[in-house]
Structure formats: C-alpha cells, structure tokens
Amino acid sequence: MPRLLPYLLLLPATAFLCLFFLYPFVQVAHDSVMRNGVYTLENFSRMAGHWKFSTAFWNTMILAAVVVPIQLAMALTMASIVTKLQRGRSTILYIFAIPLGISDLAAGLIWLSVFEQSGFLNSLLVGLGIVDRPILLLGYQNTWIIFIAIVLAEVWRATAIMMVILVAGMGLIPKEYGEAADVFGASRWQKFRRVTLPMLKPSLQTALILRVILAFEVFAVVVALGGTQLPVLMSETYHWQFAMQERGVAAAFAMVILGVSVAFTILILRLLHVPKGARV
Amino acid sequence: MAVIEIKQVAKTFGSFTALHSVDLTIADQEFMVLLGASGCGKTTLLRIIAGLETPTTGEVWIGGRRVDHLPPRERGIAMVFQNYAVFPHLTVFENIAFGLRMKKMDQAEVTRRVNRTAELMHIEQLLKRYSGELSGGQRQRVAVARALAMEPDVILMDEPLSNLDALLRLEMRAELKGVLAESKTTTIYVTHDQVEAMSLADRISVMNGGRIVQAANPVEVYRNPAARFVGSFIGNPPMNFLKAEPAGAGKWQVAGQVFDGPAAAAAEFAIRPEDLHPAEAGLPAEVRVVEPLGPHTLITASVAGQPFRAVLESNLLPAPGDMLRLAPVPDRIRWFDPATQSAL
Numbered sequence: 217m218p219r220l221l222p223y224l225l226l227l228p229a230t231a232f233l234c235l236f237f238l239y240p241f242v243q244v245a246h247d248s249v250m251r252n253g254v255y256t257l258e259n260f261s262r263m264a265g266h267w268k269f270s271t272a273f274w275n276t277m278i279l280a281a282v283v284v285p286i287q288l289a290m291a292l293t294m295a296s297i298v299t300k301l302q303r304g305r306s307t308i309l310y311i312f313a314i315p316l317g318i319s320d321l322a323a324g325l326i327w328l329s330v331f332e333q334s335g336f337l338n339s340l341l342v343g344l345g346i347v348d349r350p351i352l353l354l355g356y357q358n359t360w361i362i363f364i365a366i367v368l369a370e371v372w373r374a375t376a377i378m379m380v381i382l383v384a385g386m387g388l389i390p391k392e393y394g395e396a397a398d399v400f401g402a403s404r405w406q407k408f409r410r411v412t413l414p415m416l417k418p419s420l421q422t423a424l425i426l427r428v429i430l431a432f433e434v435f436a437v438v439v440a441l442g443g444t445q446l447p448v449l450m451s452e453t454y455h456w457q458f459a460m461q462e463r464g465v466a467a468a469f470a471m472v473i474l475g476v477s478v479a480f481t482i483l484i485l486r487l488l489h490v491p492k493g494a495r496v
Numbered sequence: 497m498a499v500i501e502i503k504q505v506a507k508t509f510g511s512f513t514a515l516h517s518v519d520l521t522i523a524d525q526e527f528m529v530l531l532g533a534s535g536c537g538k539t540t541l542l543r544i545i546a547g548l549e550t551p552t553t554g555e556v557w558i559g560g561r562r563v564d565h566l567p568p569r570e571r572g573i574a575m576v577f578q579n580y581a582v583f584p585h586l587t588v589f590e591n592i593a594f595g596l597r598m599k600k601m602d603q604a605e606v607t608r609r610v611n612r613t614a615e616l617m618h619i620e621q622l623l624k625r626y627s628g629e630l631s632g633g634q635r636q637r638v639a640v641a642r643a644l645a646m647e648p649d650v651i652l653m654d655e656p657l658s659n660l661d662a663l664l665r666l667e668m669r670a671e672l673k674g675v676l677a678e679s680k681t682t683t684i685y686v687t688h689d690q691v692e693a694m695s696l697a698d699r700i701s702v703m704n705g706g707r708i709v710q711a712a713n714p715v716e717v718y719r720n721p722a723a724r725f726v727g728s729f730i731g732n733p734p735m736n737f738l739k740a741e742p743a744g745a746g747k748w749q750v751a752g753q754v755f756d757g758p759a760a761a762a763a764e765f766a767i768r769p770e771d772l773h774p775a776e777a778g779l780p781a782e783v784r785v786v787e788p789l790g791p792h793t794l795i796t797a798s799v800a801g802q803p804f805r806a807v808l809e810s811n812l813l814p815a816p817g818d819m820l821r822l823a824p825v826p827d828r829i830r831w832f833d834p835a836t837q838s839a840l
Contacts, residue, residue: 390579390581392577392578392579392581393581393583395548395568395575395577395581396575396577396581396583396594397594398547398548398567398568398569399546399547399548399568399569399573399574399575400569400574400594400595400598400642400646401569401595401598401599402569402594402598403569403598406598410594411583414585414586415583415584415585417585490585491626492628493625493626493627493628493629494584494585494586494626494627494628495584495628
C-alpha cells in the first residue's frame with residue numbers, strides 16, 4: 217500500500233488533466249485533420265491559402281519579437297532594482313505587479329480609452345494645441361499606431377509576470393557570488409553580465425517560455441485596440457470558429473499556434489541550457 | 497608591499513555595536529589571524545577591510561593608501577570566502593581566471609597564471625570541471641587558487657577551512673601555510689578555531705565583544721594572556737582561575753597555599769592545566785573525573801570548591817574522589833585584576 221500511495225494521490229490531478237486538457241487537445245488535433253468525415257489536410261491548405269494567414273502569422277511573430285525583448289529588458293531592470301532595495305521592497309513589488317490583476321481584455325480597453333478618437337491622448341494633444349481636432353489614431357491607415365498601442369498595452373500588462381519570476385530567481389542566488397565578483401574586480405555591469413545573468417538562466421527559461429507562449433496567444437488586447445485591422449493567429453482562429461463556422465480550419469490555426477509554441481519552448485530550453493554540474 | 501592600517505574603525509548595525517573603535521596595524525607579508533567566538537566582530541572587521549561593509553567611523557589604509565571609500569575592486573585584495581563562492585556556471589579554469597579576465601589581461605598571461613596556481617594547489621587535472629562536480633576540499637582549493645592567481649598584495653580569508661572535515665582541514669592548513677608564505681602576500685585570516693590560529697599565525701588578534709583584546713605572536717598569546725578572556729578562550733582545556741586573598745607584602749593566599757604575586761588591591765590566580773604536577777605540597781584538589789587521553793591524562797578536579805583542570809603524565813591514574821596535591825610551575829603563574837579583567 218505505501219508504494220501505491222503516491223500514485224493514488226496523483227490520481228485526482230491526473231484525471232483532471234486528462235478530462236479538461238488532454239481530451240480537448242486530442243479533440244482539436246483530430247478536428248484539424250478531419251473534414252466531412254474523412255482524414256485530410258484540407259483544413260491546413262484552406263488556412264494557408266487564405267490571404268490573411270501570412271499576415272496574421274507574421275503579425276503574431278513580429279509582435280512577439282518586439283514585445284518579449286522589451287519585456288525581458290524591463291523585467292530584468294525592475295527585478296534588479298527590487299532585489300537591491302533595503303526596505304519598501306514588497307510595496308514596490310505589489311505596485312509593479314498591479315497590472316497582473318487586470319484581465320487582458322480590460323487592459324486592451326484601458327489602452328483603447330487612451331488611443332481612441334475621444335480618448336486621453338487626443339484630449340491632451342488638442343489641449344496642448346498640437347492638433348486642431350481629435351485625429352483617428354487607430355484607423356486602418358495607421359496600422360503602425362495600432363501596433364505600437366498593442367505593444368504598449370502588452371508591455372504594461374504582462375511585464376510584471378516576468379519580473380516576479382526573475383525577482384524570485386535573483387533571490388535564490390547566494391549573496392556571496394556577488395561579493396566574490398566585487399572583490400575580484402567586476403564592475404556593476406560585468407557582475408550583472410558575468411555572474412547574475414548566467415546564474416539566472418533557470419528563471420530566465422521559465423519567464424521566457426511563459427511569456428513567449430502567451431505572446432503567441434495574444435488576442436483580447438489586439439481585438440480591443442485593432443478590431444480586425446491587425447489580424448493575429450488567435451483572432452483568426454476565433455474568426456474561423458465563430459464567424460465562418462469552420463471548426464476544422466480554426467483547429468488547424470490552433471495547431472499552428474501549438475507548433476510555434478512548442479518550437480520556441482524547445483529553442484529557449486536549448487539556448488538557456490545549464491550543463492549538469494554547473495547548476496547552483 | 498602592503499601594510500594594512502586600521503585606525504579607530506567602528507561599526508554599528510542599528511543599536512548593536514559590532515566593532516568598538518578598533519586599531520590594528522598588520523605588517524607587510526605578515527600572517528595575521530583574527531580569532532574569536534562567533535559574534536565577536538572578526539568577520540565584520542575582515543569585510544570592512546575587503547570593502548564589503550563600510551565602517552561607521554574610522555579609516556582603513558592598505559599600502560599607504562586610504563581605501564575605506566573605495567569599492568573592493570580598487571583595493572588590491574583577493575578573498576577566500578567561507579562557502580568558497582566558486583561560481584557554479586564557470587569551469588574551474590574560468591573561476592581561477594575570473595579576476596584576471598575582469599582586468600582584461602591577455603590570454604597567454606591568463607593561461608600561464610591559471611596553470612601555475614592550479615599546479616600550486618594541485619588541481620591542474622580539474623581545470624575543465626564545474627564546481628558541482630568537485631568535492632568540498634577541491635572547491636576550497638579552487639577558491640584559494642582564484643585568490644592567488646590575482647597575485648594580490650593582500651589575501652583575506654574568512655573561515656576558509658570551517659566547512660571541511662577534520663582530516664582535510666589538517667592537511668589544508670599545512671598546505672595553506674606553505675603556499676601563503678611563498679606568495680609573500682599580507683594575509684588576514686578569520687577563524688574561531690584556536691588550533692588553526694596558533695598553527696598559522698605570525699600574530700593573533702584575539703577579539704571579544706567587538707574589541708581586540710590582545711594582538712601578539714601565538715606563544716605570547718598563549719603564555720602571557722593580556723586579559724582573563726584570552727586565557728579562558730585559548731588553550732584546550734583553558735586556563736584555570738582561582739580566587740586569591742591578599743596575605744600582605746605581595747603575597748597571596750590561594751586555596752590555603754601562599755604564592756608570591758603582584759602588589760595590587762585584588763587579584764585572581766591563573767595557571768594552565770599543563771603547568772601543574774603532583775607534589776608533596778601544592779593546591780589541594782579533589783579528583784572528580786579522570787580522562788586518560790593517551791599522551792597524557794586530563795583530570796577534572798575541585799580546588800577550594802572551584803572547578804580546576806590539570807593535564808598530568810599518562811602513567812598517573814588517580815581515581816575519582818582521590819585527593820591530590822598539585823604544584824604549579826612558579827614562573828607560569830599569571831595574575832589578573834578581577835575588576836578590569838586584565839593581566840597584572
């Protein structure tokens with residue numbers, strides 16, 4: 217009995233995962249290769265053949281490529297500051313983490329109220345006399361403004377999750393390593409670059425994987441700020457599922473998102489691999 | 497060439513005073529040991545010299561240069577940490593090379609120095625390994641090699657052997673002494689282990705309660721403790737202390753015996769356990785515990801109701817309850833002032 221106990225205790229969680237994760241996953245995977253009762257790759261060719269697919273794919277990629285590095289740099293800076301604080305540390309941490317408590321749709325709406333035609337930004341520009349009357353910032357003529365607004369909203373909303381992970385990771389690095397670096401002549405930057413960063417690799421892995429996967433799934437913020445002006449993979453999935461009632465093509469989109477996420481997860485794991493024996 | 501001068505250095509943490517105005521000068525190439533129980537301020541003093549802690553008041557001079565406002569990297573020091581702090585993400589080679597790389601030394605010189613110090617510490621076969629693949633003793637060697645590779649004026653060591661097992665500690669102790677003597681650096685070594693201190697030091701600074709109680713060579717510290725604390729801290733077993741009653745004209749009565757002593761208002765009699773031998777006349781001791789230790793026998797006894805220890809020849813085996821007469825070697829008797837606790 218004692219030998220079986222651990223498995224028994226794992227049973228509820230396993231059952232939960234099978235029911236609510238594995239089953240829907242298999243269902244979606246199945247849907248993506250099934251059309252009119254036959255196994256086929258037609259869903260994928262319909263998806264790839266649609267004119268919006270490549271735009272949506274590249275929008276998603278470029279958005280992730282812009283947002284994640286900015287977030288990484290900011291999260292590292294914020295985490296370094298928070299770690300150095302002698303007092304008021306948890307207060308600052310909570311303030312930094314406030315946007316985490318806001319849903320992504322709400323975050324999108326907040327930034328919409330900044331950028332829309334009657335929004336804060338326009339009021340400010342008019343008030344300062346920079347423009348005569350409110351301008352349409354989020355229109356189809358200015359997709360780059362939509363892009364910037366989305367980047368801002370994403371950075372504002374989701375940097376804290378990386379920061380929290382990195383703060384925890386920095387807390388795990390024994391203080392003596394930093395002191396050794398000081399004594400052996402490292403400048404502040406050298407210490408960060410040669411000691412903190414390499415020893416932070418496990419936390420960087422977690423933070424990056426989490427953020428990159430979420431960046432590929434970006435949806436509500438994009439829809440709130442851009443409507444259909446800036447298609448991304450997730451919004452296309454939604455579009456095919458509900459507007460076009462094409463369950464199979466939507467499933468194919470979902471599989472593409474999954475594929476990209478898995479590929480990048482493996483890439484991050486490889487790049488930030490810590491050899492055995494070199495772990496803290 | 498590096499003389500270290502510590503001038504009236506004090507350190508307070510909140511309301512706690514870790515160091516009370518410490519003055520100490522360490523000569524060039526001297527091996528100075530800071531010895532004391534935990535919490536006596538010895539590590540704080542070392543960290544102030546390293547620049548990892550700033551003194552509340554006072555000055556630190558290294559090699560004729562005031563350094564207490566400088567960051568550690570500008571002080572010309574290297575340090576061996578208690579937990580070694582060997583970087584886990586770097587190989588042994590890169591660990592030893594770390595300080596040299598920070599100085600942007602050219603590769604040929606880095607390789608030469610790393611190989612030389614690795615050889616000196618007998619770790620040349622480990623250069624490609626990571627610290628996770630090393631034993632505690634090997635990590636210790638890497639930490640020392642990393643410090644030596646810098647060819648610093650000053651090496652600071654914070655209890656470097658305390659995490660090693662006893663046998664390894666003995667071996668590393670002898671090796672460290674040889675290596676450091678050869679490197680001709682000034683060394684400050686913090687430890688709570690008096691045997692380590694005695695065996696390594698040119699001079700020992702005994703610390704207690706944030707003050708340096710005595711700074712002298714090991715034999716002097718052992719033979720002529722400047723304060724009661726030093727006698728009771730150094731030596732295993734430590735010094736015996738007995739109450740003394742004045743018997744007039746520099747004579748003192750101790751447990752019924754009369755000894756020549758200092759001319760003072762009050763005094764306490766002190767003698768090391770090994771400076772006693774059984775005799776016809778001497779201090780009356782009632783034996784409590786007998787511990788035969790091989791080379792000698794350790795006797796725990798009671799003299800005039802006070803605990804008292806003696807180290808005797810191992811062929812002497814009294815039984816508990818026996819009465820012994822223990823005569824002190826006359827020129828080894830020390831006297832302390834009960835009020836100030838310092839030697840008379």
